[in-house]
Amino acid sequence: MSNELRIAVSEEKGNTPVTIMYVSGDLDSKTYGDLETKASDLIAAGAKNILLDLHEVHFMGSAGLRAMHAMSVKLKDAGGQLKLLNPSDPVARVLKTLGFDRFFDIHATRDAALKSF
Amino acid sequence: MLSLDDAGQLLRRSAFFRSTSASAIRALSDHSQLVRLSAGELLFKKGDPGSAMYFIVDGCVQVHHAEMVVILLERGEVFGEVAALSSETRTASVSARTDTVLMKLERDAIYATLASHPDAVRSMIEALCHRESEVIGEKLGRMIQARVLEHELEIGQKIQRNFLPATIPAMPGWQLDGMLQPARKVAGDFYDFFMVPELQCMGIVIGDVCDKGVGAALFMTLFRSLIRSGALFGGRTERSAGDDELECTLLHALRSTNRYIASTHRGSSMFASVFFGLIVPPTGLVRYINAGHEAPWIGQGSGVRTQLSTTGPVVGLFEEAEYEVGSAEVRPGEWLFAYTDGATDAQNEAGEAFSEDLLRCTVVRGAAKDAPVLETVRQTLAGFIGKADQFDDITMISARRDLH
Numbered sequence: 001m002s003n004e005l006r007i008a009v010s011e012e013k014g015n016t017p018v019t020i021m022y023v024s025g026d027l028d029s030k031t032y033g034d035l036e037t038k039a040s041d042l043i044a045a046g047a048k049n050i051l052l053d054l055h056e057v058h059f060m061g062s063a064g065l066r067a068m069h070a071m072s073v074k075l076k077d078a079g080g081q082l083k084l085l086n087p088s089d090p091v092a093r094v095l096k097t098l099g100f101d102r103f104f105d106i107h108a109t110r111d112a113a114l115k116s117f
Numbered sequence: 118m119l120s121l122d123d124a125g126q127l128l129r130r131s132a133f134f135r136s137t138s139a140s141a142i143r144a145l146s147d148h149s150q151l152v153r154l155s156a157g158e159l160l161f162k163k164g165d166p167g168s169a170m171y172f173i174v175d176g177c178v179q180v181h182h183a184e185m186v187v188i189l190l191e192r193g194e195v196f197g198e199v200a201a202l203s204s205e206t207r208t209a210s211v212s213a214r215t216d217t218v219l220m221k222l223e224r225d226a227i228y229a230t231l232a233s234h235p236d237a238v239r240s241m242i243e244a245l246c247h248r249e250s251e252v253i254g255e256k257l258g259r260m261i262q263a264r265v266l267e268h269e270l271e272i273g274q275k276i277q278r279n280f281l282p283a284t285i286p287a288m289p290g291w292q293l294d295g296m297l298q299p300a301r302k303v304a305g306d307f308y309d310f311f312m313v314p315e316l317q318c319m320g321i322v323i324g325d326v327c328d329k330g331v332g333a334a335l336f337m338t339l340f341r342s343l344i345r346s347g348a349l350f351g352g353r354t355e356r357s358a359g360d361d362e363l364e365c366t367l368l369h370a371l372r373s374t375n376r377y378i379a380s381t382h383r384g385s386s387m388f389a390s391v392f393f394g395l396i397v398p399p400t401g402l403v404r405y406i407n408a409g410h411e412a413p414w415i416g417q418g419s420g421v422r423t424q425l426s427t428t429g430p431v432v433g434l435f436e437e438a439e440y441e442v443g444s445a446e447v448r449p450g451e452w453l454f455a456y457t458d459g460a461t462d463a464q465n466e467a468g469e470a471f472s473e474d475l476l477r478c479t480v481v482r483g484a485a486k487d488a489p490v491l492e493t494v495r496q497t498l499a500g501f502i503g504k505a506d507q508f509d510d511i512t513m514i515s516a517r518r519d520l521h
Contacts, residue, residue: 029328062327062388069386069434098390098409099430099438 005031019047024056027064048080054087133244141234148226154213167200168224176217270302305333306510324391343374363404378433388433401447413455452517459509
């Protein structure tokens, strides 16, 4: 059973503008499309740097990982970056086992994450 | 404002009322009401009870189920007859696509008119039968299409078998075994056994392409082929003497596969977890790379002695990925067992997962018997899953070293 995915967005207008996506629920084969669509919309509207807050994500399957990779490729091509914030324990475990932790910037706090852009 | 005469004329043009007499048409329009909808407005939902049939005077409506649009209907067409003429509920939802004007005919009025105008009955039955034959025709078309697709998938399944070892190679002093149970017709998991003659060692591979179904199956063939090709051909001539040949072969195979897929297929974000080992049969030495895959076990009668943890990230996403080569030994009498998460994630009818612990016990117990381990595990899994759907591809390999 998959929980719905909920996504909230906020814009940080610091030295480098960053769009924060707060994701909660399960990121699996049923819900990854929502994440991709929302990210595409934001990128089409001009977002270049996105921070994904993963603290409230209970489950991350391969579909979610693929969606994240696809987002980071799109942003890189546009000269920006995708970074990750404070993943929940199950998500942190998956990121480590599959080796994502070496290729994605993962920060524990919002401030540290925003400063790193 | 539409006059009754105009309304009658319009009704007459529709298939439902074409052969209806003028007096029947007049009776119907007398009892009709005009309904106006603005673009996007929902008229009724699938499953709602209903008692009215509608005739489109002007505009366009869409017949749909949630986001799926079945058909668009325009001026002169009729809909809603099923719920109006029977006790069935609305067969689909209807919303206005543009601003629309409808003529609404209520059930009581329709039946009263039909009772006094038998010609109208005939016309209506004709129209209903025509609709039914159209629906049956469409259903047959769909069944034929489904059968064609099923046939294509079966062909795909046969071809995919060519990408798995047709027979497990013989290795003196060892028993090798592998099995793959796809969740769908085609699988995203793979395993491989192949001799590397120049190194006098046996390559063993197990992999799991993300997701499942046709997409994963297509990439499965690519991963499997690139790894095998990378291990058998290439890399060795560029090295200087003294380099560890097993290590170089493993690194070349996995690095080249990873770089190829991460760059060439960057846009698809497909990846696979892979365990690739090279076994030296006389000594039991295993050099391996574990790219994000479930750690294989080496064990004997009393349990698992060691596990071969990851030495690098999954394959196909990160071009710059670095891999390390691990080292292990399968001693005489011991076995190496590897699996994909389809085995540990397998669910029974109660929704419980088989789990790593249970798999470990099953393997240890099975290895202690004389029968092939994989068959024991397969049977235990089948018993556990019962009538539940198999959710993911289940793949296992084992390499068992003789005691003497």
